[in-house]
Every structure is written in structure tokens, then in C-alpha cells.
Amino acid sequence: MASKPRTLYEKIWDSHVVERLDDGTCLIYIDRHLVHEVTSPQAFEALRLAGRRVRRPDLTLAVPDHNLPTTARVAADGSRLPIEDAQSAAQLAALERNAPSFGIDYIDAVAPEQGIVHVVGPEQGFSLPGATIVCGDSHTAAHGGVGALAFGIGTSEVEHVLATQTLQLRQSKSMEVRVEGTLGPGVTPKDLILHIIGVIGTAGGTGHVIEYRGRVFEEMSVEGRLTVCNMSIEGGARAGLIAPDDKVFAYLEGKPYAPKGQDWNRAVKWWRSLATDEGATFDKSIVIDAADVEPTVSWGTSPEDVVPVGGRVPSPDSFADPSKQEAARKSLDYMGLAPETLIEDIAVENIFIGSCTNSRIEDLRAAAEVLNGRTKAPSVRWAIVVPGSGLVKRQAEAEGLDRIFTNAGFEWREPGCSACLAMNPDKVPPGERCASTSNRNFVGRQGPGARTHLVSPAMAAAAAVTGRLTDVRKLPPCQADDG
Ligand SMILES: CC(C)[C@H](C(=O)O)[C@@H](O)C(=O)O
Numbered sequence: 284m285a286s287k288p289r290t291l292y293e294k295i296w297d298s299h300v301v302e303r304l305d306d307g308t309c310l311i312y313i314d315r316h317l318v319h320e321v322t323s324p325q326a327f328e329a330l331r332l333a334g335r336r337v338r339r340p341d342l343t344l345a346v347p348d349h350n351l352p353t354t355a356r357v358a359a360d361g362s363r364l365p366i367e368d369a370q371s372a373a374q375l376a377a378l379e380r381n382a383p384s385f386g387i388d389y390i391d392a393v394a395p396e397q398g399i400v401h402v403v404g405p406e407q408g409f410s411l412p413g414a415t416i417v418c419g420d421s422h423t424a425a426h427g428g429v430g431a432l433a434f435g436i437g438t439s440e441v442e443h444v445l446a447t448q449t450l451q452l453r454q455s456k457s458m459e460v461r462v463e464g465t466l467g468p469g470v471t472p473k474d475l476i477l478h479i480i481g482v483i484g485t486a487g488g489t490g491h492v493i494e495y496r497g498r499v500f501e502e503m504s505v506e507g508r509l510t511v512c513n514m515s516i517e518g519g520a521r522a523g524l525i526a527p528d529d530k531v532f533a534y535l536e537g538k539p540y541a542p543k544g545q546d547w548n549r550a551v552k553w554w555r556s557l558a559t560d561e562g563a564t565f566d567k568s569i570v571i572d573a574a575d576v577e578p579t580v581s582w583g584t585s586p587e588d589v590v591p592v593g594g595r596v597p598s599p600d601s602f603a604d605p606s607k608q609e610a611a612r613k614s615l616d617y618m619g620l621a622p623e624t625l626i627e628d629i630a631v632e633n634i635f636i637g638s639c640t641n642s643r644i645e646d647l648r649a650a651a652e653v654l655n656g657r658t659k660a661p662s663v664r665w666a667i668v669v670p671g672s673g674l675v676k677r678q679a680e681a682e683g684l685d686r687i688f689t690n691a692g693f694e695w696r697e698p699g700c701s702a703c704l705a706m707n708p709d710k711v712p713p714g715e716r717c718a719s720t721s722n723r724n725f726v727g728r729q730g731p732g733a734r735t736h737l738v739s740p741a742m743a744a745a746a747a748v749t750g751r752l753t754d755v756r757k758l759p760p761c762q763a764d765d766g
């Protein structure tokens with residue numbers, strides 16, 4: 284008898300069930316555990332107090348990212364520069380101590396491979412298709428871009444995974460986000476995911492794992508898929524993933540942690556079998572027309588507060604739901620924006636190109652293409668590019684992108700989370716605006732009182748050039764070519 288058609292998510296789930304428990308939850312095997320400095324210190328401490336070891340140190344990889352300054356980390360004499368903030372210094376020191384003492388691979392702050400944990404995982408071939416991947420971090424969904432079931436966990440779960448390599452979970456519902464048609468010129472994966480969150484809302488995916496489906500995703504680069512899946516959590520979903528294909532296999536083959544030789548061939552064979560079966564059903568399904576997607580900008584303090592760049596800041600009265608009206612009023616007040624303002628009339632003083640959403644090489648190329656031969660507007664006070672990892676940084680430098688950025692008036696930084704969140708020295712000052720390629724525009728996210736507009740890398744670059752939010756498609760073609 285033919286077995287019931289299953290989704291990608293169901294196949295990964297089923298293959299990781301260790302035990303089905305009476306209360307309807309399952310004990311799930313975890314294949315990969317990524318660890319950073321913010322959510323791990325208490326977990327390691329608890330293990331130490333209980334006299335426990337890490338069950339599978341070989342399936343665990345630690346890298347610092349959130350608290351590290353993105354300015355130089357080494358002094359002229361080769362010594363490591365101190366971390367000024369006491370809490371950051373303590374968390375970083377704890378990770379540096381805990382990783383070796385529990386036998387975990389550790390990418391140190393000055394290692395060439397250091398970077399944001401969600402950039403490093405796929406880049407090192409640590410994140411694999413069909414794998415269950417966790418990290419004490421909400422943007423773990425990013426790894427769904429390689430076809431993994433990846434999700435964020437809390438510190439007590441970090442401890443549980445360290446100790447047992449399993450998690451007790453209830454299976455989520457499945458949700459399909461199907462995008463039909465093709466994206467227009469100048470419309471990027473970031474615009475698409477912002478648009479999707481605008482359509483489904485920040486609670487649209489609650490209780491679900493999203494599978495992104497349709498030709499747009501088949502044609503999308505692996506890095507673009509990582510960007511889309513990264514923001515699944517902003518749509519409320521537990522995780523987001525895309526069926527692994529030849530592009531993913533080519534991306535991962537030969538990476539340091541990826542399987543080799545016969546193991547690789549066996550793995551690819553299994554990965555190919557994971558795609559959602561014909562006839563499988565989803566608990567919820569949303570269809571998006573790619574032709575509706577424009578370069579997209581956030582205007583408020585929630586990632587669902589988005590409009591096409593050619594649009595206007597909405598009026599709170601335009602929302603039917605009174606609680607939405609109230610939220611919009613509060614957002615506009617915080618953002619210092621009047622209803623009906625043209626998006627392209629909004630001036631920005633800060634530009635941040637970075638974060639686990641948009642700091643990979645393709646993101647930097649897209650921004651550099653816009654900036655080549657141009658300079659930032661004098662009204663733009665602070666513009667930084669923060670590569671997602673040391674390897675991205677080196678690759679960008681080999682391509683001369685760093686010079687394009689610095690010639691345009693940007694600072695070229697060391698890898699880390701940086702101004703994505705105000706947990707390190709990179710902050711946007713109170714009352715100032717930032718065109719940011721990151722994923723959250725929450726109140727205070729980029730610093731107390733900072734006002735964030737979420738955009739794609741190309742759009743952030745366009746805003747740097749004009750000093751206001753700008754449709755990148757309207758910038759005249761660039762003259763200079765120093766590449
Ligand atoms: C600090 C960390 C726990 C947090 C997260 O869980 O996502 C951060 O990465 C973020 O993006 O807000």
C-alpha cells in the first residue's frame with residue numbers, strides 16, 4: 284500500500300522522532316546545535332552544577348556574535364582588545380571558557396571563520412538539509428534555506444539539548460506560502476519576505492512551520508532562501524523551510540563540516556527524497572502573486588508594518604481593527620511620522636548593511652552595485668557595512684567591494700550582529716532614523732529611541748546615496764566603474 288503523501292516538514296519530523304509520548308508530544312533528535320554567547324552561559328552553568336557533560340559535543344558548534352564590537356579586535360602589538368561593556372565581556376568570556384571545557388568546537392572572536400551564527404552554520408556546512416537544527420536564538424529559522432528544520436529555543440532548552448541531544452516538542456501545523464509568477468527587476472528575496480509578512484501579519488504563522496513553495500524559490504539562490512527563511516519568525520512561524528535541491532547541494536559540497544565521499548552521496552540521495560509529495564496537504568495555505576511585490580519598506584515598529592517604496596505611510600484610520608489603529612498611532616508617534624507621508628520623502632541619517640538576514644556575499648554585491656562610483660549623501664551621518672562572517676569579509680575584499688563601500692563613505696567593519704540589535708557598541712542615536720537590512724524594527728531595537736526602516740541591501744544603498752528612502756529602480760544608471 285502506498286504511504287500517505289507527506290510534506291517536507293512531516294518527513295523531517297517523522298525521521299527524528301525518538302519517542303512518541305502519552306501527552307501527544309514527541310522526543311525529537313537534534314542533529315545540530317549552534318551556540319552563541321548570549322543564551323548559553325546559564326545552560327553550561329547548569330550542566331556544570333549537575334555534573335553533566337555535553338552528550339554530543341561533535342554536533343555542537345559555538346561562535347560569538349551578538350556582543351562583539353565590530354571595530355578592530357586586535358591591537359597593533361597583536362594583543363586582543365578588551366570588551367568594554369562588563370556584561371558582554373562576561374558572556375564572551377564564558378563562551379570562550381565553556382566551549383573547550385565541554386569539548387565543543389569553538390570559532391573564536393578573531394578566527395577567520397567567525398561571524399553571525401546563522402551565517403556561519405550554512406557557510407561551514409554545519410547546517411544540512413533534512414537536519415533538525417536548534418540554537419538559542421529566534422532567527423535560527425534561517426537555516427531552513429538549506430532545507431533544514433531549524434528553530435530557536437530558550438536557554439533551558441539549550442541546556443536540555445546540550446545534555447541529551449533531544450527536545451520534547453509538540454508537532455506544529457504545516458503552512459504553505461506559495462508564490463506564483465516571477466519577481467520583477469530590482470525586487471529581492473528581502474522585499475518578498477517583507478511583503479509576505481505584510482500579508483500574513485506577525486501572527487500569521489503562529490503554531491505553524493512554513494514551507495515556501497513555487498518557482499520563485501526554485502529560481503532563488505541559496506543565500507536568498509536563507510534571507511526568506513530567516514524572517515519566518517517575524518511572521519510568527521516556528522520555522523520556515525524550502526525543499527533542498529541541486530543548488531543547495533552545490534552550495535554545501537566540500538564545506539568543512541559537510542559529509543564527504545560515500546557519506547555525501549548517501550546524504551544527497553536522502554535529501555532528494557525530502558521534497559513534499561504530490562498530494563500532500565497543508566493545514567493552512569497562502570498564495571502570493573510575485574507581480575504584487577515591490578521593493579518594500581517598513582514604516583512602523585512591527586515587521587508587518589510594510590508598504591511598497593512608492594507608497595505612503597498609512598493613516599491609523601485606514602485599519603479596520605481598533606487595536607491595529609491604536610498600534611499604528613503608537614508606531615507613528617515613536618517613528619516621528621505623519622500619516623500619508625510619502626515613503627520617498629522620509630530622510631534617513633543612518634545606514635546599516637548587515638545582520639543574519641542580509642550580510643552574505645550576494646547582499647554585499649547587491650549593495651555595492653548600487654554604490655559603485657557614488658557617495659553617500661552628506662546628510663547621512665553614519666553608514667556601516669558589517670559582513671556576516673570573516674569569510675564573507677575576505678571574499679568581498681577579494682572582489683574589491685570594500686573599496687566601493689569605503690569610497691562611498693561607509694565604514695567597513697568586522698563581522699557580528701552589530702546594529703541589528705543594541706547589544707554592542709553599534710547603536711543608532713535616539714530620534715534618528717536608520718535604513719537597515721536587518722529583520723526587526725521593534726521599539727529600541729537599534730538603540731533607545733532609534734527609528735528603524737527595514738529594507739533590502741540595494742534599497743539601503745540607494746537610501747545612502749539620496750539621504751532618504753528611495754526606490755532603487757529609479758536611481759539613474761551609474762557612470763563610474765572602478766571595479
Ligand atoms: C539575543 C538573542 C537571544 C535574540 C534572538 O533570540 O533572536 C537576538 O538574536 C535577536 O535577534 O533578537
Ligand code: SF4
Nearest residue numbers: 422638639700703704
Ligand atoms: S544578526 Fe540580529 S537577528 Fe541575527 S542573530 Fe544577530 S541580533 Fe539576532
